[in-house]
Amino acid sequence: MVVASVALSSLVLDHSVTGRVVTILAAGLLVATAVTRLLKGRRTEADLLRSLMDESRSQSILLNDIENHVDTVFWTCTPDFQHLLHVSKAFERMWQMPMSALIGDDSAWQRRVHVDDVGPLHDAMRIAIRDGIYMQSSFRLVMPDATIKWVRVDAYPVTDAHGRVERYVSVCVDVTEERRRLTQLDYLAHVDSLTHLANRKSMMDALSKACGETAAFALLFIDVDRFKLLNDTVGHMAADRLLRIIGRRIRKVLPEASVVARPGGDEFTAILPGLWSEDELGRICGRLTKVVEYPIKSGQQGLELSLSVGIALFPDHGHTREALLTSADTAMYAAKRAGRNTWRIFGAAEKNDLTRNRLEQELGSAFRNGQFSLHYQPQICLRTRKVIGVEALLRWNHPVRGFVSPAEFVPLLEHAGLILPVGDWVVAQATEALSELHRLGYPLSMSINVSAVQFRDTSIQDAIATNLRFHGLRGESLVVEITESILMDRSEAVQHALNAIRDMQVGIALDDFGTGFSSLSYLAKFRPEALKLDKSFVDDIEDDAVALTIVQGVIDLAHRLGVHVLAEGVEREGQLQLLEEAGCDSIQGYLVGRPVPFADLIVQLALEPATSASAGEHHSRA
Incomplete structure (x- = not known):
């Protein structure tokens, strides 16, 4: 009686049985309450005996109703699970097997598993059996019509006064619907609802598993x-239809063992197990780029699309x-830069792209952290x-790269907006x-490089004016170095x-004169205070007569225009002469001095105090 009550309470808590069972339980509670009231009322022994017999009949009715109407199967068996001691009538409904099948064959129920x-x-x-503990397990029953029913069994050990297991009381519940819902949720968690390919989570899980093994594979990033532009042209619904068609075509042309996914947007990925040669990957990507060559209808118009594919190999590329x-993503963007509708394997050029991308991402923190x-x-x-x-x-002193x-x-500072x-x-x-140099008695000029972006923003002149004023410096002690592109920019802001x-x-x-597309007419009209010959000219003047002639001509022309000439990148005595x-x-150049921190510059100047001249000498025109 106690075991049945425990099993029943478990049933009600875990599975919310029908309202009929709740009513039966309520009736049992009323009987128990009546017994309590009888005891408190101190009735005669005959009354008490009659009440206990009524209670017994009520509980017998309760158990009989549970047997006949509740679809949960209760059974008890020996501690070794070999022999059944009792099985409720719900067994016939759940197993679709007559109770008589268990007579003489206690294991007959397993034939449905x-x-x-x-x-x-x-x-x-x-x-x-070994540990004498509670057991829970789920298994499938195969019905006579081949349908599947999921069952969960909870088996509770019943022990004697010495703690030995006398029997097991088991409760079997049909969890088919629960399993169906879990399967549906699992599907939704791992499958892209638009294309029915693997989604991002599923792809990342597959990648993690593949990386955890030693076998080679290729990862394709398809965009x-x-x-x-297409989305904006045909609308979201038509664009979604196109993605479904593209997804099906991609799946069709890739090897059967591939894991194809749509992580999001217009991007697809594919994991291709195995070791692939460049030729093999080229043929696969060739088929991929062709899947959208056949126009896809959208309304009355046929849309022509293309794909760019990037490839990374495990473990070579990560x-x-x-x-x-x-x-793979970096290689895909390299394919786009190559004209789109093509493919690229991650290589040296892509590695440089990746390095630049990482550096660009680190620039902000580098500036903030004083690097x-x-x-x-x-x-x-x-x-x-x-x-x-x-x-x-x-x-930039990078903490890892130096x-x-x-x-x-x-250039990355410009691209990143920094x-x-x-x-x-x-x-x-x-x-x-510069102010400190002048305070120490070195009346030198200071040259700074300014980019075209700073000139177009027009705030550069405010920064210069503010700092000159703050330090009490004269304007002629500062030199702004500009490139030829700024000189040729005729915009109002510049x-x-x-x-x-x-x-x-x-x-x-x-700065860098001769490396761009400058016009001598601009040089004549603007007439900068100084012209810096680029290192590429200086490098060859010892061995190349033409290079020397060009340098001589530029110097002569600059002097005729009243422009000071400074040669950059001087590294040998012969060049100097x-x-x-x-x-x-x-x-x-390195021949006369390398770039050094300010403290080292002061030491160098102090060691040769007579080698510095006034700043005005730098700007004097020949």
Whole structure:
């Protein structure tokens, strides 16, 4: 009686049985309450006996009703699960097997258990027998009409006064509907609802599993070219239909063992197990790019699409799912830059792209964390061999890579939109250093590089004016180096900035002269204070007569226009002599001084106190 009550309470708590059962329980509760009242009323023993007999009949009716009307199967068996002691009538409804089948064959119920579930069920039984513990297991029943029914069994040990298991009381519940809902939820959690391919979660799980094994595989990152424009043109519903068609076509042309997914938007991925040669991947990608060559109808028009594919190989291009996805994505963008409708395998060029992307992502924190600094390179007058100025050069001391080349990170500053705040910081630092040089008795000029982006923003002149005023510096002690592209930019903003800087008496030097597409007419009209010969010209003047002739001609032309000439990248004594003979005014390069931190510059100047000249000598026109 106690066991039945425990099983029944478990049933009600776990499975919310029908209202009929609740009514029966309520009746049982009323009987128990009546007994309690009889005891409290101190009736005669005959009354008490009669009441107990009524209670027994009521509970017998309760158990009989449970047997006949509740679809949960109750049974008791020996501690070894070999012999059934009692089975409720619901067995016939759940198992679709007559009770008579159990007479003489206590294991007959197992004939309905799915063959794949017999082993796990027996394992659970063996553990329960060995440890004398509660057991729960789920298994499938195969009905006579081949339909499947999921059943969950909970088996509770009943022990004697010494703690030995006397029998097991089991409760079997039909959980088919619950399993169906779980299967549906699992499907929704792992499948893209639009294309019915694997979704992002499923793809990431598959990638993690593949990376955890040693077998090689290829990861393809597939992107529909110009899909946003298409989406805006045909509308979201038509675009979704196109994605479904593309997804089906991609799945059709890839190897059967591939895991194809749509992580989101117009992107698809595919994991191709195995070791693939470049030729094999080329053929596969060729089939992929052709799947959209056949026009896809949208309304009355046929839409022509294309795909760009990036490929990463495990383990060559990454050991983790994140690294592989990044490599494949980088290769895909390389395919787009190559003209779209093609494919690329992650290689040296893509690795450089990836490095640039990572550096660009780190620029903001690098600036905030003080990883940027200025180094200063001396500029020497060839006539007097004295230091007449220094150029402030931006440096990035990366915590892992060390010093990063300015040619590598300065364009990234512009692309990331950080050139303006960094540029303002450079002006502030350089003018502070210039003020300190003058305070220490070194009346040198300070050259700073300014990008075209800063000129177009027009805030550069405000930064220069503010810092000159703050440090009490004269404008002619500062030189702004610009590229030929700025000189040729006739926009109002750039011209206004150039004129404003000149009005402050700040010198302007034309940097990297000869490497761009400058016009001599612009040089004649603008007439900068200084012209800097690019290192590429200086490198060859010892061995190339044409290069020397060009340098001589540029120096002569500049002097006729009243422009000071400074040669960059001077590294050998022979170059210095030829430049001096050509009439070059000043030089800058490793031969006469490398870029150094400000403290080291001061030490160098202090060791040769007589080598510095006034700032005005830098700007004097020949």
